[in-house]
Amino acid sequence: MTTGVPVTKIVLPRKALLSLAVLLLSFSTPCLTQTASAQSATKADLVLINGTILTVDTKDSVAEAIAIQAGKIIAVGSKQQILAFADAHTQVLDLHGRTATPGLIDTHGHYQDGGVDELYNIELTDAKSVAEIVRRVQARVAIRKPGEWVLGSGWDEGKLAEDRYVYASDLDKVSPNNPVWLQNVTGHYSAVNSYALRLAHINAETKDPPAGTIDRDASGAITGVLKEQANVAMIAIIPPPSMDHRKQGILKSIDDLHHEGMTSIKEIGSPRTWTAYQELLAEGKLDERVCMLWRADNSLETAKAALAEVQKNPRPPQSLGDGRLVACGAKIFMDGSTAARTAWVYQPWHKNFTEIDESNFGYPNMDPEVYRQMVRLFHQAGVTVGTHAIGDRAIDWVVDTYALVLKETPTPGLRHTIIHAYLPTRHAVTTMAVLEKQYDAGYPEVQPGFLWSIGKTISASLGPERDARTMPLKTYLDNGVRWGGGSDYYVTPLAARYGLWASVERETLAGTHPFGTSEAVDIHTALRSYTAWAAPLLFLEDKVGTLEPGKRADIAIWDSNLYTIPSEKLKDIKCEMTIFNGKIVYKDDHTLIIASPKNKRQ
Numbered sequence: 001m002t003t004g005v006p007v008t009k010i011v012l013p014r015k016a017l018l019s020l021a022v023l024l025l026s027f028s029t030p031c032l033t034q035t036a037s038a039q040s041a042t043k044a045d046l047v048l049i050n051g052t053i054l055t056v057d058t059k060d061s062v063a064e065a066i067a068i069q070a071g072k073i074i075a076v077g078s079k080q081q082i083l084a085f086a087d088a089h090t091q092v093l094d095l096h097g098r099t100a101t102p103g104l105i106d107t108h109g110h111y112q113d114g115g116v117d118e119l120y121n122i123e124l125t126d127a128k129s130v131a132e133i134v135r136r137v138q139a140r141v142a143i144r145k146p147g148e149w150v151l152g153s154g155w156d157e158g159k160l161a162e163d164r165y166v167y168a169s170d171l172d173k174v175s176p177n178n179p180v181w182l183q184n185v186t187g188h189y190s191a192v193n194s195y196a197l198r199l200a201h202i203n204a205e206t207k208d209p210p211a212g213t214i215d216r217d218a219s220g221a222i223t224g225v226l227k228e229q230a231n232v233a234m235i236a237i238i239p240p241p242s243m244d245h246r247k248q249g250i251l252k253s254i255d256d257l258h259h260e261g262m263t264s265i266k267e268i269g270s271p272r273t274w275t276a277y278q279e280l281l282a283e284g285k286l287d288e289r290v291c292m293l294w295r296a297d298n299s300l301e302t303a304k305a306a307l308a309e310v311q312k313n314p315r316p317p318q319s320l321g322d323g324r325l326v327a328c329g330a331k332i333f334m335d336g337s338t339a340a341r342t343a344w345v346y347q348p349w350h351k352n353f354t355e356i357d358e359s360n361f362g363y364p365n366m367d368p369e370v371y372r373q374m375v376r377l378f379h380q381a382g383v384t385v386g387t388h389a390i391g392d393r394a395i396d397w398v399v400d401t402y403a404l405v406l407k408e409t410p411t412p413g414l415r416h417t418i419i420h421a422y423l424p425t426r427h428a429v430t431t432m433a434v435l436e437k438q439y440d441a442g443y444p445e446v447q448p449g450f451l452w453s454i455g456k457t458i459s460a461s462l463g464p465e466r467d468a469r470t471m472p473l474k475t476y477l478d479n480g481v482r483w484g485g486g487s488d489y490y491v492t493p494l495a496a497r498y499g500l501w502a503s504v505e506r507e508t509l510a511g512t513h514p515f516g517t518s519e520a521v522d523i524h525t526a527l528r529s530y531t532a533w534a535a536p537l538l539f540l541e542d543k544v545g546t547l548e549p550g551k552r553a554d555i556a557i558w559d560s561n562l563y564t565i566p567s568e569k570l571k572d573i574k575c576e577m578t579i580f581n582g583k584i585v586y587k588d589d590h591t592l593i594i595a596s597p598k599n600k601r602q
Helices: 020-026 079-083 111-120 130-141 168-172 194-199 229-235 243-259 271-282 300-311 368-380 392-408 426-439 449-453 455-462 464-468 473-478 496-505 523-529 567-572
Strands: 008-011 046-049 052-054 065-069 072-077 091-094 099-102 104-109 150-155 180-184 189-192 212-216 222-228 262-269 289-295 325-333 384-389 417-420 443-446 555-558 575-580 583-587 593-595
Touching (some): 065 079, 104 496, 111 243, 168 194, 212 229, 243 271, 243 575, 262 575, 271 289, 271 325, 426 473, 449 496, 455 464, 496 523
Parallel strands (some): 008 091, 052 099, 104 262, 384 417
Antiparallel strands (some): 212 222, 575 583
């Protein structure tokens, strides 16, 4: 640097540098891009130099430096160009070849609920046997008073040595005096003990509720496994988390997100979830962009109640905290789960990979015509709808509903979405493409991490033919359908790097490839689905999603170049720093060294 001005310099310790040949191939540094204010010699608060800046702009440009002022990007270009924006008050961050991307975005998750579960309930995502789950329940019962609830979540029968559900008969042995409710990792079914069944008045004579299943053994006895709407009676009697627990759960999730380079999420919640986020924003603790959908449940009455709540709050393009908190719309469930074999499909489900689950086609979560009325209600009010739909039959009904209400009341820009959209028919894909082009709606929000984290369980339910066409990213791409990536945390771990990797590799946790790779995409496309394509689904495209002048400085810094490392290494990339709104909100403790710049030249 030749300006003679001292700068505050943040130095990253050097790692093995890439060869000059690799650098020449990987850099396509664009000419300096900057805002009008930058052109008038605005000085930066923070400058990043000597990096690989993956801008994810429309040209997929790669730069080596970036300048930030007042939380916004003011210029992107070469080191020489960007250092011109530094003065005595500028922090200069030398990346030493590290890679910067836009802050990653999750288009579908349950971050309050997941944080509460991790902090206060029994964690079961790593349980490897029913016996281990029972031991954990026993340990929690030991510190509970008789009659107090014991709650847990995250078990997946595909990861258990016994390769089966958890039953009441397992839990009763260690919890005779406490009700127990253990939610499956999908959130669509649970295991409860006999004490809890009695409290909910569920017994041998109880009939399956509409859109729900009370699991029974070969003799007809209740097993303690409840699917879909069969959980409603149980959830109604479980004490909800306190507001403090909700807020602590959110803060736990935000901290975890920052460790993974993630700066924006779409949350699913209730009025109390929204209140928890509002309070954190007022307290200056919401260093994350949150777009929330209200649960609309499964009737016109509940939909009207959700609509009233949404309409009380700022909706796109308005927001609270300059894009930190947005009331994005409503969520409706059209069907159930692949793992539970309750999603609504045209062909019967499989079980144990090859065995046909005779006469089981899943089921809709409500009368399909009622669903259609609910969507119409929100659409005509100008409110976005995100519909959970996994089965091919459910997805067809959803896209046809969106097409119908958009034809009745053309309203471009509401961006109605299909959450999950794992088994679309050719008709559904074609309709999505038309809806996106004509109405800026019909976007799939997919979670590639499912293929990895619970791939064994869902593959066993799908069968070979459906395995190959599950989550058809390449088909979406070939048909001009854009999608947003996500995790559905806490169903899968929140780290978007798993979704990036799974989009490319389609490999299960066990290292198998039942889904094949014909529907895989490359890392450039995968990264776009967690950045530039995801931002519009949170109505934040004018603020985040790319690293360009005028955008907010939400940036993740990685130890590896996502575009050049072997694709099988993508799941292991490490976030070394996260910048939110121009502020460093996470840095690896052993990564940064702050040094005096006075005797150093750039």
